[in-house]
Amino acid sequence: MSLNLVWPDFLVERDENRCIQCEVCAKQCANEVHRLDKDTGLMVSDETKCVDCHRCVAMCPTRALKIRVNDLEFKPNANWSGDLIKEIYKQADSGAVLQSGMGNPKPYPVYWDRMVINASQVTNPSIDPLREPMETGVILGRKPPKLEFDKNGRLLTKMPPQIKLDVPIMFSAMSFGSISGNAHEALARAATALGTLYNTGEGGLAREMYKYGPNTIVQVASGRFGVHPEYLNAGAMLEIKIGQGAKPGLGGHLPGAKVGDAVSKARMIPKGSDALSPAPHHDIYSIEDLRQLIYSLKEATDYLKPVSVKIAAVHNSAAIASGIARAGADIIAIDGFRGGTGSAPTRTRDNVGIPVELALASVDQRLREEGIRNEVSLVAAGGIRCSMDVVKAIALGADACYIGTAALVAMGCHLCQTCYTGKCNWGIATQREDLEKRLNPDIAAQRLINMVTGWKHEIDETLGGMGINAIESLKGNRLMLRGVGLNEKELEVLGIKYAGE
């Protein structure tokens, strides 16, 4: 065996004055970093296995543990960063494609942080949300160009299916398989309590979850896993997944090891078989083909449910979105390149796709210019981290936002980015029964509800500050945004003015 050139990324620091050798860390680490040395009676660590997920840190009853980044430095080199060198070592060892979990962590500009929000002063009064009603609900679905009424004021126009959300925040697609059944259950319960929707991802839907149907988006992706008429009719909304922000242009691969009894049943594939989602839908090679699938799904659900089409934010998003709107979609979800994933090739995750802020602004602008903005609702996804990102997204033209990573973090995710190993110590991205039970949906659902409720309060406050009392009045209201630290072109794409203008 040749020399292993990869050294540990992290160091485990254990304060011996505090460690009581209770072995909780050892029992909780699925990566088997910690163990009790019988000879010395002390806890020892194998740091090569540590992924910095903080499970041991959180569970240690005496706060004896700290995980630090291993500060062993390469000779400084502006061209060859330590990460790049280590990745080459890994590939020279394995000959394989580098894998990563979660969203793009590279230091690309985060446009949310370069936009600031307006507030009322003197000439227009701000509104106190504690004293006055504030409307944070939104209605998703295709809106007719005009409404017609009869003599008695009754609506004559046949309305396409609409979905009312109490908050402009939905939980984005995360499949049963990529995340645990308990995580799914928590998302479903939280969505129900919050009056919003969660999304099945492409993993089908377990029978026990049908009861959450009114708050479920059922996804149809390129693998068509778990798709059957009952499934399509179980949800409140359907979504065709064309692409995912974390890996635009690629399909998916759920390893056979994660396809246990329950996943196999939900996906309708044999137990233990790899679930491979092709990169394209093999029946969609044009907008016309997409139209066929949209209408097949509408036909299958009696035209009662809106159909969403989710695309990754890429260079021509605006033109693609225009085509999708014309193909008959009711909703378009745009997933930016910071969107998470259970597993993606590192190089794709870090280099393919564009920021959702720019894609959203250009899509909204294009649809307005073409006079078809009313025909679809826009959902911004991939990189929504807090309530202010939601506010800014809505001001840029979104009708609602999807949150995925933020929801996982609320449930306990520490963004260690190793979801693809299936050994999630927090019970989220795993199908191992002993790990899955670490996520008690009673606790996780409440944490999700708390987080979204907190965000809702913050949105109320910010709307009030702007002198606005409804999300609808903020939608596409780009005058409420100003740019800081942006160049002319960025301001032009975002359609906003510079601060001070």
Next chain:
Amino acid sequence: MKKIYADERWCLGCGLCKVYCRTSHSKTKDIIKAHKLEDPKPVERLHIETGDVMNFALQCRHCDDPKCVQGCITGAMQKDPVTGVVTNEAERCVGCWTCVLVCPFGAIVRDEGKKKIAAKCDLCAQTGEPECVKHCPNNALIYEDRGDGK
């Protein structure tokens, strides 16, 4: 009466209940001192049954008709007629282990520190709420009145 119930669906077998039980029944009530300084080392009053997937913590069930009380040769083991809590009076206990032998749940442990006595869950009589329940990270221990027993 209010009792501790285990919910095996959520028990991780992490052992935190044990750590806090031991601390609660220590002299110092300080987690680090209880484990590193105190001599004799305080004894935890619960067991954790562990399997690959299923685990649960087991403490005294505070039975309606406790065998340990019947079997106790010195009258140290008593069930409080009002609260229903079964406790062992350390001064009267002679460490004969009859209670250990007759307990159908194996919930009584041997404290062989200074003086041999039987030790058991007292629902953390001194601190109010059972510490194992308070510190369970996954709601796998519940302290409530389910109407069985008094």
